[in-house]
Amino acid sequence: MRRSLLALLGTVAGTALLVGAKLGTPPPDDPTAVTLADAGAVPAAGDPSAGGAATPGGPSTPAGSASPGTSAKPGVSTAPPGPPGPTPTAPGRTTAPPPPPPSGLKNGTFTGSGAAAGHYEVVTTTITVSGGKITVATGSCGAASGESKTICTRAMTKLQPETITAQNANVATVSGATYTSKAYKASLQSALDRAKA
Amino acid sequence: MPGYRRVEQVMGTAVSLVIADELPDPTRARLADQVFGWLHEVDARFSTYQEDSEVNRLDRGELTGTGASADLRAVLGACTDLWRDTDGYFDVYATGRLDPSGYVKGWSVQVASDRLVQAGSVNHCLNAGGDIRMRGRPAPDQEWRVGIRHPWQVDKLCWVLTGTDFAVATSGTYERGQHVIDPHTGKPATALRSVTVVGPDLGIADGYATAALAMGLPGLDWLARLAGYESGVISEDGLSFRSGSFPVADPSYSS
Numbered sequence: 068m069r070r071s072l073l074a075l076l077g078t079v080a081g082t083a084l085l086v087g088a089k090l091g092t093p094p095p096d097d098p099t100a101v102t103l104a105d106a107g108a109v110p111a112a113g114d115p116s117a118g119g120a121a122t123p124g125g126p127s128t129p130a131g132s133a134s135p136g137t138s139a140k141p142g143v144s145t146a147p148p149g150p151p152g153p154t155p156t157a158p159g160r161t162t163a164p165p166p167p168p169p170s171g172l173k174n175g176t177f178t179g180s181g182a183a184a185g186h187y188e189v190v191t192t193t194i195t196v197s198g199g200k201i202t203v204a205t206g207s208c209g210a211a212s213g214e215s216k217t218i219c220t221r222a223m224t225k226l227q228p229e230t231i232t233a234q235n236a237n238v239a240t241v242s243g244a245t246y247t248s249k250a251y252k253a254s255l256q257s258a259l260d261r262a263k264a
Numbered sequence: 265m266p267g268y269r270r271v272e273q274v275m276g277t278a279v280s281l282v283i284a285d286e287l288p289d290p291t292r293a294r295l296a297d298q299v300f301g302w303l304h305e306v307d308a309r310f311s312t313y314q315e316d317s318e319v320n321r322l323d324r325g326e327l328t329g330t331g332a333s334a335d336l337r338a339v340l341g342a343c344t345d346l347w348r349d350t351d352g353y354f355d356v357y358a359t360g361r362l363d364p365s366g367y368v369k370g371w372s373v374q375v376a377s378d379r380l381v382q383a384g385s386v387n388h389c390l391n392a393g394g395d396i397r398m399r400g401r402p403a404p405d406q407e408w409r410v411g412i413r414h415p416w417q418v419d420k421l422c423w424v425l426t427g428t429d430f431a432v433a434t435s436g437t438y439e440r441g442q443h444v445i446d447p448h449t450g451k452p453a454t455a456l457r458s459v460t461v462v463g464p465d466l467g468i469a470d471g472y473a474t475a476a477l478a479m480g481l482p483g484l485d486w487l488a489r490l491a492g493y494e495s496g497v498i499s500e501d502g503l504s505f506r507s508g509s510f511p512v513a514d515p516s517y518s519s
Contacts, residue, residue, distance in 0.1 A: 229505070231414070231422045231498055231504040232422065234421050234422070236424045239408050240391045241410070241421070242396050242412050242434045243458075244394060244413075244458065245394050247440065251278035251393070255411065256394070258419075260269065
Protein backbone atom coordinates (compact mmCIF):
# COMPACT_ATOMS: atom_id res chain seq x y z
CA MET A 68 0.00 0.00 0.00
CA ARG A 69 2.65 2.42 1.07
CA ARG A 70 4.83 1.64 -1.88
CA SER A 71 2.08 2.05 -4.41
CA LEU A 72 1.27 5.37 -2.83
CA LEU A 73 4.88 6.36 -3.23
CA ALA A 74 4.86 5.44 -6.86
CA LEU A 75 1.73 7.45 -7.48
CA LEU A 76 3.07 10.44 -5.63
CA GLY A 77 6.10 10.22 -7.85
CA THR A 78 3.87 11.53 -10.57
CA VAL A 79 3.15 14.54 -8.44
CA ALA A 80 6.81 15.23 -7.85
CA GLY A 81 7.53 14.74 -11.50
CA THR A 82 4.88 17.21 -12.47
CA ALA A 83 6.18 19.81 -10.09
CA LEU A 84 9.71 19.22 -11.26
CA LEU A 85 8.78 19.52 -14.89
CA VAL A 86 7.64 23.05 -14.39
CA GLY A 87 10.34 23.93 -11.91
CA ALA A 88 13.08 22.86 -14.25
CA LYS A 89 12.07 25.47 -16.72
CA LEU A 90 12.31 28.09 -14.02
CA GLY A 91 16.00 27.49 -13.80
CA THR A 92 17.30 27.54 -17.33
CA PRO A 93 14.73 27.51 -20.07
CA PRO A 94 16.50 25.86 -22.97
CA PRO A 95 15.62 26.85 -26.50
CA ASP A 96 12.94 24.71 -28.08
CA ASP A 97 12.30 23.08 -24.78
CA PRO A 98 10.63 19.76 -25.60
CA THR A 99 8.84 19.79 -22.27
CA ALA A 100 6.77 22.67 -23.55
CA VAL A 101 5.11 20.24 -25.91
CA THR A 102 4.85 17.68 -23.17
CA LEU A 103 3.02 20.13 -21.01
CA ALA A 104 0.59 20.90 -23.82
CA ASP A 105 0.08 17.22 -24.48
CA ALA A 106 -0.66 16.68 -20.83
CA GLY A 107 -3.67 18.91 -21.19
CA ALA A 108 -2.39 22.44 -20.96
CA VAL A 109 -5.25 24.80 -21.35
CA PRO A 110 -5.07 28.54 -21.45
CA ALA A 111 -6.40 30.32 -18.46
CA ALA A 112 -9.72 32.05 -18.73
CA GLY A 113 -9.47 35.54 -20.06
CA ASP A 114 -6.80 34.80 -22.60
CA PRO A 115 -8.54 35.54 -25.87
CA SER A 116 -5.76 34.26 -28.06
CA ALA A 117 -6.13 30.87 -26.51
CA GLY A 118 -7.48 28.91 -29.45
CA GLY A 119 -4.53 27.51 -31.30
CA ALA A 120 -1.95 28.62 -28.82
CA ALA A 121 -1.46 25.36 -27.03
CA THR A 122 -1.47 23.28 -30.16
CA PRO A 123 1.85 21.52 -30.47
CA GLY A 124 3.49 22.41 -33.72
CA GLY A 125 0.99 25.15 -34.41
CA PRO A 126 1.92 28.63 -35.49
CA SER A 127 3.85 30.37 -32.79
CA THR A 128 1.75 33.48 -32.60
CA PRO A 129 2.62 35.78 -29.78
CA ALA A 130 -0.32 36.72 -27.64
CA GLY A 131 -1.87 40.02 -28.48
CA SER A 132 -1.03 40.03 -32.16
CA ALA A 133 -3.67 39.68 -34.80
CA SER A 134 -4.92 36.14 -35.12
CA PRO A 135 -4.32 34.34 -38.40
CA GLY A 136 -7.19 34.84 -40.77
CA THR A 137 -8.37 38.06 -39.22
CA SER A 138 -6.11 40.46 -41.02
CA ALA A 139 -7.84 43.13 -42.98
CA LYS A 140 -8.48 42.49 -46.63
CA PRO A 141 -8.20 45.13 -49.35
CA GLY A 142 -11.53 46.58 -50.16
CA VAL A 143 -13.25 45.50 -46.99
CA SER A 144 -14.02 48.48 -44.90
CA THR A 145 -15.39 46.88 -41.78
CA ALA A 146 -13.07 45.99 -39.03
CA PRO A 147 -12.60 42.26 -38.85
CA PRO A 148 -14.07 40.45 -35.90
CA GLY A 149 -11.54 39.29 -33.42
CA PRO A 150 -10.08 39.93 -30.09
CA PRO A 151 -9.18 43.39 -29.00
CA GLY A 152 -5.64 44.14 -29.85
CA PRO A 153 -3.75 45.95 -32.56
CA THR A 154 -6.04 47.91 -34.83
CA PRO A 155 -6.46 46.55 -38.31
CA THR A 156 -3.81 47.75 -40.68
CA ALA A 157 -4.45 49.70 -43.80
CA PRO A 158 -5.42 47.74 -46.92
CA GLY A 159 -2.43 46.39 -48.75
CA ARG A 160 -0.17 46.61 -45.78
CA THR A 161 0.51 43.98 -43.27
CA THR A 162 2.19 44.41 -39.98
CA ALA A 163 5.03 42.00 -39.49
CA PRO A 164 4.26 40.02 -36.38
CA PRO A 165 6.85 40.21 -33.66
CA PRO A 166 9.40 37.42 -33.99
CA PRO A 167 8.49 34.34 -32.01
CA PRO A 168 10.32 34.04 -28.75
CA PRO A 169 13.38 31.79 -29.07
CA SER A 170 11.98 29.25 -26.65
CA GLY A 171 8.87 28.75 -28.72
CA LEU A 172 6.81 29.46 -25.63
CA LYS A 173 3.81 31.64 -26.10
CA ASN A 174 3.18 34.52 -23.78
CA GLY A 175 0.27 34.03 -21.43
CA THR A 176 -0.87 31.97 -18.52
CA PHE A 177 -1.33 28.24 -18.90
CA THR A 178 -2.54 25.55 -16.62
CA GLY A 179 -1.49 21.96 -16.96
CA SER A 180 -2.94 19.00 -15.15
CA GLY A 181 -0.86 16.06 -14.14
CA ALA A 182 -1.87 12.75 -15.59
CA ALA A 183 -4.50 11.08 -13.47
CA ALA A 184 -3.22 8.08 -11.61
CA GLY A 185 -6.10 6.08 -10.25
CA HIS A 186 -7.98 8.20 -7.78
CA TYR A 187 -4.75 9.84 -6.66
CA GLU A 188 -5.10 12.52 -9.23
CA VAL A 189 -3.05 14.99 -8.93
CA VAL A 190 -1.55 18.34 -9.23
CA THR A 191 -2.31 21.24 -11.47
CA THR A 192 0.46 23.58 -12.36
CA THR A 193 0.06 27.08 -13.66
CA ILE A 194 2.81 28.88 -15.48
CA THR A 195 3.09 32.42 -16.71
CA VAL A 196 5.17 32.97 -19.81
CA SER A 197 6.61 36.36 -20.59
CA GLY A 198 9.09 37.06 -23.35
CA GLY A 199 9.38 33.38 -24.06
CA LYS A 200 10.44 32.54 -20.52
CA ILE A 201 8.49 31.07 -17.68
CA THR A 202 8.33 33.71 -15.01
CA VAL A 203 5.88 32.23 -12.55
CA ALA A 204 5.04 28.63 -11.78
CA THR A 205 2.63 27.55 -9.12
CA GLY A 206 1.10 24.25 -8.17
CA SER A 207 -2.02 23.17 -6.41
CA CYS A 208 -3.63 19.93 -5.42
CA GLY A 209 -7.05 20.80 -6.80
CA ALA A 210 -8.29 17.45 -7.99
CA ALA A 211 -6.87 15.40 -5.17
CA SER A 212 -9.05 14.47 -2.27
CA GLY A 213 -8.90 12.81 1.10
CA GLU A 214 -5.62 11.36 2.17
CA SER A 215 -3.93 12.03 -1.12
CA LYS A 216 -4.84 15.69 -0.92
CA THR A 217 -3.40 15.95 2.57
CA ILE A 218 -0.16 14.39 1.47
CA CYS A 219 -0.02 16.30 -1.77
CA THR A 220 -0.56 19.62 -0.05
CA ARG A 221 2.11 18.89 2.51
CA ALA A 222 4.61 17.85 -0.10
CA MET A 223 3.95 20.81 -2.33
CA THR A 224 4.21 23.36 0.43
CA LYS A 225 6.97 21.73 2.36
CA LEU A 226 9.49 21.21 -0.36
CA GLN A 227 10.01 24.41 -2.26
CA PRO A 228 11.80 24.24 -5.58
CA GLU A 229 14.37 26.90 -6.14
CA THR A 230 17.29 27.54 -8.36
CA ILE A 231 20.56 26.63 -6.78
CA THR A 232 23.24 29.20 -6.50
CA ALA A 233 26.86 28.61 -5.70
CA GLN A 234 27.87 30.62 -2.72
CA ASN A 235 30.87 30.98 -0.56
CA ALA A 236 30.49 31.82 3.08
CA ASN A 237 32.30 31.60 6.32
CA VAL A 238 31.54 28.11 7.57
CA ALA A 239 33.03 25.84 10.21
CA THR A 240 32.63 22.64 8.24
CA VAL A 241 31.18 21.20 5.04
CA SER A 242 28.67 18.41 4.47
CA GLY A 243 28.63 16.52 1.20
CA ALA A 244 28.68 13.11 -0.40
CA THR A 245 31.32 10.99 1.28
CA TYR A 246 34.75 11.69 -0.12
CA THR A 247 37.59 9.22 -0.23
CA SER A 248 40.77 9.93 1.69
CA LYS A 249 42.32 10.98 -1.59
CA ALA A 250 39.47 13.27 -2.61
CA TYR A 251 39.55 14.86 0.83
CA LYS A 252 42.90 16.46 -0.01
CA ALA A 253 41.21 18.58 -2.70
CA SER A 254 38.08 19.32 -0.70
CA LEU A 255 36.81 22.50 0.86
CA GLN A 256 36.77 20.70 4.21
CA SER A 257 40.49 20.02 3.84
CA ALA A 258 41.12 23.67 3.10
CA LEU A 259 39.13 24.63 6.19
CA ASP A 260 41.07 22.17 8.33
CA ARG A 261 44.34 23.57 7.07
CA ALA A 262 43.26 27.18 7.33
CA LYS A 263 42.16 26.85 10.92
CA ALA A 264 44.79 24.44 12.20
CA MET B 265 40.81 30.13 23.14
CA PRO B 266 40.86 28.61 19.63
CA GLY B 267 39.25 25.24 19.15
CA TYR B 268 41.31 22.08 19.35
CA ARG B 269 41.43 20.43 15.91
CA ARG B 270 42.50 17.04 14.65
CA VAL B 271 42.12 15.21 11.33
CA GLU B 272 42.69 11.47 10.92
CA GLN B 273 42.17 9.00 8.11
CA VAL B 274 39.69 6.35 9.19
CA MET B 275 36.90 4.31 7.59
CA GLY B 276 38.24 5.10 4.12
CA THR B 277 37.77 8.82 4.54
CA ALA B 278 39.05 11.80 6.49
CA VAL B 279 37.49 12.60 9.86
CA SER B 280 37.77 16.16 11.17
CA LEU B 281 37.18 16.97 14.82
CA VAL B 282 36.91 20.38 16.46
CA ILE B 283 36.58 20.64 20.25
CA ALA B 284 35.58 24.19 21.10
CA ASP B 285 35.18 23.84 24.88
CA GLU B 286 37.46 25.92 27.01
CA LEU B 287 39.27 22.94 28.48
CA PRO B 288 43.02 22.45 28.98
CA ASP B 289 44.72 21.23 25.83
CA PRO B 290 45.85 17.93 27.40
CA THR B 291 42.21 17.24 28.27
CA ARG B 292 41.05 18.04 24.75
CA ALA B 293 43.82 15.87 23.30
CA ARG B 294 42.70 12.99 25.52
CA LEU B 295 39.09 13.45 24.39
CA ALA B 296 40.22 13.44 20.76
CA ASP B 297 42.22 10.24 21.43
CA GLN B 298 39.03 8.61 22.67
CA VAL B 299 37.04 9.73 19.64
CA PHE B 300 39.54 8.43 17.10
CA GLY B 301 40.24 5.30 19.14
CA TRP B 302 36.54 4.47 18.94
CA LEU B 303 36.30 5.20 15.23
CA HIS B 304 39.31 3.00 14.43
CA GLU B 305 37.77 0.26 16.57
CA VAL B 306 34.50 0.53 14.63
CA ASP B 307 36.41 0.33 11.36
CA ALA B 308 38.14 -2.87 12.45
CA ARG B 309 34.93 -4.47 13.69
CA PHE B 310 32.41 -3.38 11.06
CA SER B 311 34.24 -2.71 7.80
CA THR B 312 33.58 -5.02 4.87
CA TYR B 313 37.16 -4.30 3.76
CA GLN B 314 38.65 -5.91 6.88
CA GLU B 315 38.73 -9.65 6.30
CA ASP B 316 38.27 -10.49 9.97
CA SER B 317 35.63 -7.91 10.88
CA GLU B 318 32.56 -9.03 12.80
CA VAL B 319 30.42 -8.05 9.83
CA ASN B 320 32.38 -10.27 7.45
CA ARG B 321 32.37 -13.18 9.88
CA LEU B 322 28.61 -12.85 10.30
CA ASP B 323 28.19 -12.64 6.52
CA ARG B 324 30.25 -15.81 6.06
CA GLY B 325 28.23 -17.61 8.71
CA GLU B 326 31.16 -17.91 11.10
CA LEU B 327 29.28 -15.85 13.63
CA THR B 328 25.73 -16.55 14.72
CA GLY B 329 23.20 -13.89 15.56
CA THR B 330 23.45 -14.66 19.25
CA GLY B 331 27.25 -14.66 19.09
CA ALA B 332 27.31 -11.11 17.69
CA SER B 333 28.38 -8.27 19.96
CA ALA B 334 25.83 -5.93 21.50
CA ASP B 335 27.06 -3.17 19.17
CA LEU B 336 26.59 -5.30 16.06
CA ARG B 337 23.14 -6.38 17.17
CA ALA B 338 22.22 -2.75 17.82
CA VAL B 339 23.47 -1.77 14.35
CA LEU B 340 21.55 -4.55 12.62
CA GLY B 341 18.42 -3.72 14.61
CA ALA B 342 18.65 -0.08 13.56
CA CYS B 343 19.22 -1.12 9.94
CA THR B 344 16.09 -3.25 10.10
CA ASP B 345 14.12 -0.24 11.36
CA LEU B 346 15.52 1.85 8.51
CA TRP B 347 14.61 -0.85 5.98
CA ARG B 348 11.02 -0.77 7.23
CA ASP B 349 10.79 3.02 7.51
CA THR B 350 12.20 3.56 4.01
CA ASP B 351 9.94 1.04 2.25
CA GLY B 352 12.97 -1.16 1.68
CA TYR B 353 15.06 1.50 -0.04
CA PHE B 354 17.64 1.39 2.73
CA ASP B 355 18.80 -2.20 2.38
CA VAL B 356 21.98 -3.66 3.88
CA TYR B 357 21.72 -6.41 1.26
CA ALA B 358 21.38 -3.99 -1.70
CA THR B 359 24.74 -5.15 -3.06
CA GLY B 360 23.94 -8.82 -2.57
CA ARG B 361 25.84 -9.30 0.67
CA LEU B 362 25.59 -7.95 4.20
CA ASP B 363 26.96 -4.41 4.16
CA PRO B 364 25.73 -2.05 6.90
CA SER B 365 28.33 0.61 6.01
CA GLY B 366 25.58 3.05 5.06
CA TYR B 367 24.55 3.18 8.69
CA VAL B 368 27.76 2.38 10.57
CA LYS B 369 29.66 5.57 9.83
CA GLY B 370 26.87 7.88 10.94
CA TRP B 371 26.08 5.72 13.95
CA SER B 372 29.71 5.61 15.09
CA VAL B 373 30.05 9.40 14.80
CA GLN B 374 26.80 9.85 16.72
CA VAL B 375 28.10 7.55 19.47
CA ALA B 376 31.43 9.40 19.56
CA SER B 377 29.62 12.73 19.93
CA ASP B 378 27.34 11.36 22.67
CA ARG B 379 30.40 10.10 24.54
CA LEU B 380 32.12 13.48 24.18
CA VAL B 381 29.14 15.13 25.85
CA GLN B 382 29.26 12.61 28.68
CA ALA B 383 33.00 13.28 29.07
CA GLY B 384 32.47 17.03 29.37
CA SER B 385 32.73 18.39 25.82
CA VAL B 386 29.44 20.10 25.01
CA ASN B 387 30.84 22.23 22.18
CA HIS B 388 32.25 20.18 19.34
CA CYS B 389 31.89 19.33 15.69
CA LEU B 390 32.77 15.91 14.27
CA ASN B 391 32.76 15.50 10.48
CA ALA B 392 33.35 12.06 8.96
CA GLY B 393 33.73 12.41 5.22
CA GLY B 394 30.88 14.92 4.96
CA ASP B 395 28.53 13.50 7.62
CA ILE B 396 28.47 15.72 10.68
CA ARG B 397 27.32 15.74 14.29
CA MET B 398 27.80 19.03 16.06
CA ARG B 399 26.89 20.33 19.53
CA GLY B 400 26.92 23.65 21.28
CA ARG B 401 28.80 26.55 19.76
CA PRO B 402 32.17 27.23 18.13
CA ALA B 403 32.38 30.39 20.27
CA PRO B 404 30.02 31.73 22.93
CA ASP B 405 28.34 34.20 20.61
CA GLN B 406 28.17 32.02 17.49
CA GLU B 407 26.32 29.05 16.10
CA TRP B 408 27.95 26.34 14.05
CA ARG B 409 27.75 27.12 10.35
CA VAL B 410 27.69 24.09 8.07
CA GLY B 411 28.13 24.49 4.34
CA ILE B 412 26.43 22.03 1.99
CA ARG B 413 28.73 21.32 -0.91
CA HIS B 414 27.59 22.47 -4.33
CA PRO B 415 27.05 19.25 -6.26
CA TRP B 416 28.82 20.46 -9.39
CA GLN B 417 31.48 22.79 -7.99
CA VAL B 418 33.93 21.32 -5.53
CA ASP B 419 34.86 24.63 -3.98
CA LYS B 420 31.38 26.14 -3.71
CA LEU B 421 28.44 25.78 -1.38
CA CYS B 422 24.76 25.70 -2.24
CA TRP B 423 23.40 26.15 1.29
CA VAL B 424 24.68 27.23 4.67
CA LEU B 425 22.96 25.69 7.70
CA THR B 426 23.21 26.98 11.24
CA GLY B 427 22.42 25.50 14.62
CA THR B 428 23.66 24.32 17.97
CA ASP B 429 22.69 20.69 18.15
CA PHE B 430 22.00 18.58 15.10
CA ALA B 431 23.29 15.98 12.67
CA VAL B 432 23.78 16.63 8.94
CA ALA B 433 24.16 13.79 6.44
CA THR B 434 24.52 14.19 2.69
CA SER B 435 24.28 11.41 0.15
CA GLY B 436 25.21 12.19 -3.43
CA THR B 437 26.38 10.80 -6.72
CA TYR B 438 29.12 13.33 -7.42
CA GLU B 439 31.99 11.99 -5.29
CA ARG B 440 32.10 8.28 -5.91
CA GLY B 441 29.82 7.99 -8.91
CA GLN B 442 26.41 6.42 -9.00
CA HIS B 443 27.12 4.02 -6.18
CA VAL B 444 23.69 4.01 -4.59
CA ILE B 445 21.62 1.10 -5.90
CA ASP B 446 17.84 1.09 -6.00
CA PRO B 447 17.31 -2.26 -4.26
CA HIS B 448 13.97 -2.74 -6.04
CA THR B 449 15.51 -2.58 -9.52
CA GLY B 450 19.16 -3.39 -8.84
CA LYS B 451 20.13 -0.37 -10.91
CA PRO B 452 21.99 2.78 -9.85
CA ALA B 453 19.84 5.70 -8.75
CA THR B 454 20.36 8.67 -11.06
CA ALA B 455 17.54 11.21 -10.70
CA LEU B 456 18.82 12.99 -7.61
CA ARG B 457 22.28 14.51 -7.40
CA SER B 458 22.46 15.33 -3.71
CA VAL B 459 20.24 14.64 -0.70
CA THR B 460 20.93 16.30 2.67
CA VAL B 461 19.02 15.30 5.79
CA VAL B 462 19.19 17.18 9.11
CA GLY B 463 17.96 15.82 12.41
CA PRO B 464 18.84 14.58 15.86
CA ASP B 465 20.51 11.26 14.96
CA LEU B 466 23.29 11.00 12.39
CA GLY B 467 22.87 7.29 11.70
CA ILE B 468 19.19 7.75 10.88
CA ALA B 469 19.81 10.96 8.92
CA ASP B 470 22.43 9.15 6.84
CA GLY B 471 20.10 6.21 6.24
CA TYR B 472 17.27 8.53 5.19
CA ALA B 473 19.55 10.46 2.81
CA THR B 474 20.77 7.26 1.17
CA ALA B 475 17.24 5.86 0.89
CA ALA B 476 15.86 9.05 -0.68
CA LEU B 477 18.69 9.06 -3.21
CA ALA B 478 17.79 5.47 -4.09
CA MET B 479 14.10 6.40 -4.46
CA GLY B 480 14.79 9.09 -7.02
CA LEU B 481 12.07 11.70 -7.56
CA PRO B 482 9.49 9.96 -5.33
CA GLY B 483 12.04 10.53 -2.58
CA LEU B 484 10.98 14.18 -2.51
CA ASP B 485 7.52 13.29 -1.30
CA TRP B 486 8.85 10.68 1.06
CA LEU B 487 11.23 13.20 2.64
CA ALA B 488 8.45 15.77 2.93
CA ARG B 489 6.47 13.42 5.15
CA LEU B 490 9.28 12.71 7.63
CA ALA B 491 8.78 13.93 11.17
CA GLY B 492 11.74 15.44 12.94
CA TYR B 493 14.07 15.36 9.95
CA GLU B 494 14.42 18.25 7.50
CA SER B 495 15.82 17.91 4.02
CA GLY B 496 17.42 19.67 1.09
CA VAL B 497 17.60 17.98 -2.31
CA ILE B 498 19.26 18.84 -5.61
CA SER B 499 18.10 16.93 -8.64
CA GLU B 500 20.28 15.88 -11.54
CA ASP B 501 18.77 18.67 -13.67
CA GLY B 502 19.87 21.32 -11.21
CA LEU B 503 16.70 22.07 -9.30
CA SER B 504 16.87 22.33 -5.57
CA PHE B 505 14.17 21.58 -3.05
CA ARG B 506 14.15 22.14 0.68
CA SER B 507 11.73 21.50 3.46
CA GLY B 508 10.19 24.39 5.32
CA SER B 509 12.34 24.10 8.44
CA PHE B 510 15.60 23.19 6.74
CA PRO B 511 17.87 25.36 8.92
CA VAL B 512 19.35 27.59 6.23
CA ALA B 513 21.24 30.63 7.40
CA ASP B 514 20.01 34.09 6.65
CA PRO B 515 21.91 34.76 3.42
CA SER B 516 22.58 38.33 4.42
CA TYR B 517 24.43 37.17 7.50
CA SER B 518 28.00 35.96 7.38
CA SER B 519 30.01 36.18 10.52
